[in-house]
Amino acid sequence: xxxxxxxxxxxxxxxxxxxxxxxxxxxxxxxxxxxxxxxxxxxxxxxxxxxxxxxxxxxxxxxxxxxxxxxxxxxxxxxxxxxxxxxxxxxxxxxxxxxxxxxxxxxxxxxxxxxxxxxxxxxxxxxxxxxxxxxxxxxxxxxxxxxxxxxxxxxxxxxxxxxxxxxxxxxxxxxxxxxxxxxxxxxxxxxxxxxxxxxxxxxxxxxxxxxxxxxx
Amino acid sequence: xxxxxxxxxxxxxxxxxxxxxxxxxxxxxxxxxxxxxxxxxxxxxxxxxxxxxxxxxxxxxxxxxxxxxxxxxxxxxxxxxxxxxxxxxxxxxxxxxxxxxxxxxxxxxxxxxxxxxxxxxxxxxxxxxxxxxxxxxxxxxxxxxxxxxxxxxxxxxxxxxxxxxxxxxxxxxxxxxxxxxxxxxxxxxxxxxxxxxxxxxxxxxxxxxxxxxxxx
Numbered sequence: 001x002x003x004x005x006x007x008x009x010x011x012x013x014x015x016x017x018x019x020x021x022x023x024x025x026x027x028x029x030x031x032x033x034x035x036x037x038x039x040x041x042x043x044x045x046x047x048x049x050x051x052x053x054x055x056x057x058x059x060x061x062x063x064x065x066x067x068x069x070x071x072x073x074x075x076x077x078x079x080x081x082x083x084x085x086x087x088x089x090x091x092x093x094x095x096x097x098x099x100x101x102x103x104x105x106x107x108x109x110x111x112x113x114x115x116x117x118x119x120x121x122x123x124x125x126x127x128x129x130x131x132x133x134x135x136x137x138x139x140x141x142x143x144x145x146x147x148x149x150x151x152x153x154x155x156x157x158x159x160x161x162x163x164x165x166x167x168x169x170x171x172x173x174x175x176x177x178x179x180x181x182x183x184x185x186x187x188x189x190x191x192x193x194x195x196x197x198x199x200x201x202x203x204x205x206x207x208x209x210x211x212x213x214x215x216x
Numbered sequence: 217x218x219x220x221x222x223x224x225x226x227x228x229x230x231x232x233x234x235x236x237x238x239x240x241x242x243x244x245x246x247x248x249x250x251x252x253x254x255x256x257x258x259x260x261x262x263x264x265x266x267x268x269x270x271x272x273x274x275x276x277x278x279x280x281x282x283x284x285x286x287x288x289x290x291x292x293x294x295x296x297x298x299x300x301x302x303x304x305x306x307x308x309x310x311x312x313x314x315x316x317x318x319x320x321x322x323x324x325x326x327x328x329x330x331x332x333x334x335x336x337x338x339x340x341x342x343x344x345x346x347x348x349x350x351x352x353x354x355x356x357x358x359x360x361x362x363x364x365x366x367x368x369x370x371x372x373x374x375x376x377x378x379x380x381x382x383x384x385x386x387x388x389x390x391x392x393x394x395x396x397x398x399x400x401x402x403x404x405x406x407x408x409x410x411x412x413x414x415x416x417x418x419x420x421x422x423x424x425x426x427x428x429x430x431x432x
Contacts, residue, residue: 010251035226042422044234054428056431106418107421144359146363147367148364155367156225
């Protein structure tokens with residue numbers, strides 16, 4: 001398969017920015033949107049347990065409903081697709097069996113082939129439930145998917161804006177997630193930058209690399 | 217700049233997997249490693265506040281020291297570069313001024329041009345410190361960088377294995393992070409898959425897309 005050169009990769013990562021103004025007339029075509037969905041499905045997660053759900057809002061009337069729940073940030077209304085990332089807020093030990101079953105489905109063999117792995121997973125999850133860190137662990141995984149989504153968008157030439165400044169509990173209501181076992185954590189608006197977005201051409205603000213990266 | 221086609225993007229995301237066995241004889245060349253460092257520096261973060269530090273271990277003797285601190289998972293020893301992602305565990309309001317100063321440095325103008333943004337940032341961070349959610353917020357950002365790193369590696373044809381199964385406090389000691397204000401959260405081994413890694417060719421285990429993604 002073709003890969004990027006170093007220059008191409010950094011070119012796209014420098015091209016991306018947290019888009020402030022989207023061009024509301026430009027929509028992501030369906031094949032590309034399906035690719036971005038697939039990139040989320042393919043996101044890595046701890047043990048592969050995928051403790052998440054992704055809601056993709058394309059209907060304008062729903063985006064309009066979400067606008068006041070994101071402090072009226074215009075990205076919510078003007079983007080092409082508004083992606084909402086929700087975590088499993090009642091993660092159960094039974095998810096391990098679900099994963100093992102999916103493994104057998106994908107790779108053949110029997111559930112009992114995975115007893116050693118299952119023991120590790122059950123041990124980790126039970127400790128996380130007992131220690132009340134299971135929610136934090138699920139939320140962390142969501143941010144891997146967010147990272148993969150934003151990078152994938154950049155490499156396809158799609159603009160994105162990650163949005164933590166939302167009212168997740170209110171969005172849960174609008175998107176019928178109450179009582180679903182999932183809670184919204186963060187959102188990401190996708191689409192195409194407006195020609196009027198002055199932030200598109202401003203230099204990036206990054207701390208000097210020597211303050212961030214150390215090689216040993 | 218060139219971008220990937222949908223097929224190329226999904227090809228690389230399907231090519232990647234959590235590498236279990238690295239080829240210890242193959243090293244990532246310096247230009248590519250610098251590109252991966254730059255991709256971490258360019259990771260998006262909430263408000264752009266970059267509450268992180270990345271340690272890249274290339275010395276074999278240090279990787280060997282870290283091996284028992286990752287439950288002897290051979291990736292730690294056999295990878296080309298072992299990346300450790302640490303979060304700011306004493307995030308202070310003063311980080312807002314640091315960011316505003318960096319903005320002025322990158323874009324010109326004066327700090328006072330950003331008073332409205334500064335007010336928003338200070339409000340958010342003060343609430344997060346008061347509510348004891350600031351650590352969780354910093355950790356979440358780390359996982360965006362992890363997601364961007366894994367995706368970037370895949371698009372460069374570099375193998376990776378994210379590793380939560382580490383003893384972070386012990387690694388802090390080996391890597392001299394104690395009293396640095398940063399704590400290790402998660403690691404990612406980078407390099408090239410071994411021809412003996414049977415996991416390289418196994419089908420991916422993902423739940424049916426209909427259980428994960430919803431379009432509205």
